[in-house]
Amino acid sequence: MGIYKMMDKETVVNAINEMEPAMLQTWQKLVDRDCGPDDKAGVDAVGRDVQHFLEPLGFHVRFHTYEKAGNMLVAEYGDMTRPFIILTGHMDTVFAKGTAAERSFQITGDKVTGPGVLDMKGGLTILLHVVKLLISQGYDRYPIKIILAGDEETGHRNSNGGKDYMEEAKGALMGFNLETGFPDNGIVIERKGVAQYQFDVDGIGAHAGNNPKDGRSAVIELCHKALDMESLTDYEEGTTVNVGVFSGGTVANAIPEYASCRVDVRYSREEGIERVEKAFREIAAKTYVQGTKTHVQCLVKVSSMERLPASETLFHRAEKIAKEWNLPDMKAIAVGGGSDSAYLTRAGIPTLCALGVKGEFNHTVREWADKKSLTERAKLLAALLLQL
Ligand SMILES: [Zn+2]
Known part of the structure; x- marks a missing residue:
C-alpha cells in the first residue's frame, strides 16, 4: 500500500465540490472541438490536450498511431510491474466537422448540451480531474493505466485498436469505463x-x-x-x-x-x-x-462485453462503497449497445462500465447530460479508487 494515507471522505467530497468550475471548463473545451469519424486531426488534437493535462501530474504518455483513425492514448502512472487498474473511455464522437461551431457547449439549468457532451466528454472530464485530485494528494494505492481510444464510435474498423486494447489491458486488476451514464444509475457489467x-x-x-x-x-x-x-x-x-x-x-x-x-x-x-x-x-x-x-x-x-463473475463481485463491492459515501443506489445492468469494455472483459478483467455523467439521447442532436452528475460521478470514481 506504500506510504499513502487515505484521504477521508469529507476532504474528497469537499475538494470535488470545489473543483466543479475547473471541471466545467475542461468539459467545455472538450465538447467545443470537432472530433468525429471524419476528423482524425481533431481526435488527435484531443489526445494532445489530454497528454498536456496528464504529463505534469507525472503520467508517462504514449500513443498507438493509426493512419486512418484517431490515435489511441495510453498513460501510465506508478510502478507498472505491479497489478494496475485501468481507467478508460474514448475521445471521438459521431458528429461531423462543423458541429461544434453550430451548437457549442451550453448549460441551461441542469441540462448540458453540445456534441459528445454525454458520449463521452463528461466522463473524460471526470477521469482527468479525479486522477489529478488523487495524485495531488499522493495516491499510490494502485498503479494507474489510462487507455483512451480515438475511434470507438467506428468500432476500430480502420485501425488495430481492438487488438491494442487487449494487449494494453493484460495484467490489470480491474477496469472502470467512464462511458455514458444512465439516469437510473444503472452500472453496466454486460453489453451485447x-x-x-x-x-x-x-x-x-x-x-x-x-x-x-x-x-x-x-x-x-x-x-x-x-x-x-x-x-x-x-x-x-x-x-x-x-x-x-x-x-x-x-x-x-x-x-x-x-x-x-x-x-x-x-x-x-x-x-x-x-x-x-x-x-x-x-x-x-x-x-x-x-x-x-x-x-x-x-x-x-x-465485441460483446461478457458478464464475468468477477465483474459481478466487483459491482457488489462498489455498491457498498457508494452507500457508505451517501451516493445514489446503483444497480447492475446488461445493455444492447457496445463499448470498448468488451476488450477488457475479453482479456478477463472485471470491469464496470457507464460510470460517466448521466443523460440521454447519445448520437443525436437531442443529446444532453445532467450537470449535477458531473461531481456526483467524480465522487463515485474517487471513492472506488480509494476503497476498492
Ligand atoms: Zn461512447
Whole structure:
C-alpha cells in the first residue's frame, strides 16, 4: 500500500465540490472541438490536450498511431510491474466537422448540451480531474493505466485498436469505463456485441413487359435471403438479427438488376456471432434465383462485453462503497449497445462500465447530460479508487 494515507471522505467530497468550475471548463473545451469519424486531426488534437493535462501530474504518455483513425492514448502512472487498474473511455464522437461551431457547449439549468457532451466528454472530464485530485494528494494505492481510444464510435474498423486494447489491458486488476451514464444509475457489467453487414445482389435486368423471362430478379433473391438471415435470431443464446435497410430495383417496369440490404446483429457471446457469420457466408453462397450473385461484407464489429463473475463481485463491492459515501443506489445492468469494455472483459478483467455523467439521447442532436452528475460521478470514481 506504500506510504499513502487515505484521504477521508469529507476532504474528497469537499475538494470535488470545489473543483466543479475547473471541471466545467475542461468539459467545455472538450465538447467545443470537432472530433468525429471524419476528423482524425481533431481526435488527435484531443489526445494532445489530454497528454498536456496528464504529463505534469507525472503520467508517462504514449500513443498507438493509426493512419486512418484517431490515435489511441495510453498513460501510465506508478510502478507498472505491479497489478494496475485501468481507467478508460474514448475521445471521438459521431458528429461531423462543423458541429461544434453550430451548437457549442451550453448549460441551461441542469441540462448540458453540445456534441459528445454525454458520449463521452463528461466522463473524460471526470477521469482527468479525479486522477489529478488523487495524485495531488499522493495516491499510490494502485498503479494507474489510462487507455483512451480515438475511434470507438467506428468500432476500430480502420485501425488495430481492438487488438491494442487487449494487449494494453493484460495484467490489470480491474477496469472502470467512464462511458455514458444512465439516469437510473444503472452500472453496466454486460453489453451485447454489435456487428453490421451489407449484402449486395447482382441479377440480370430485363423489360417487365417485353422479355420478363430473360430477367433474374435481384430483389426476389434477396427477399429469400433476408428471411434466412432473420431466422438466425436466437433469444436464448442472446443473438438477434435485424435486416434494417433493404433496397433494390430502379423502376416498376424492369426486372431488378441490383438489390442490397444492411443487417445489424447483436450478440451476448462470441459463439453467437461465429454461428451467424458462418451462416451468412452460406446464405451468400446459396442461390434461389439462378443467375444471380450475392456478395456479403462486414461493415463494423464491436465485441460483446461478457458478464464475468468477477465483474459481478466487483459491482457488489462498489455498491457498498457508494452507500457508505451517501451516493445514489446503483444497480447492475446488461445493455444492447457496445463499448470498448468488451476488450477488457475479453482479456478477463472485471470491469464496470457507464460510470460517466448521466443523460440521454447519445448520437443525436437531442443529446444532453445532467450537470449535477458531473461531481456526483467524480465522487463515485474517487471513492472506488480509494476503497476498492
Ligand atoms: Zn461512447
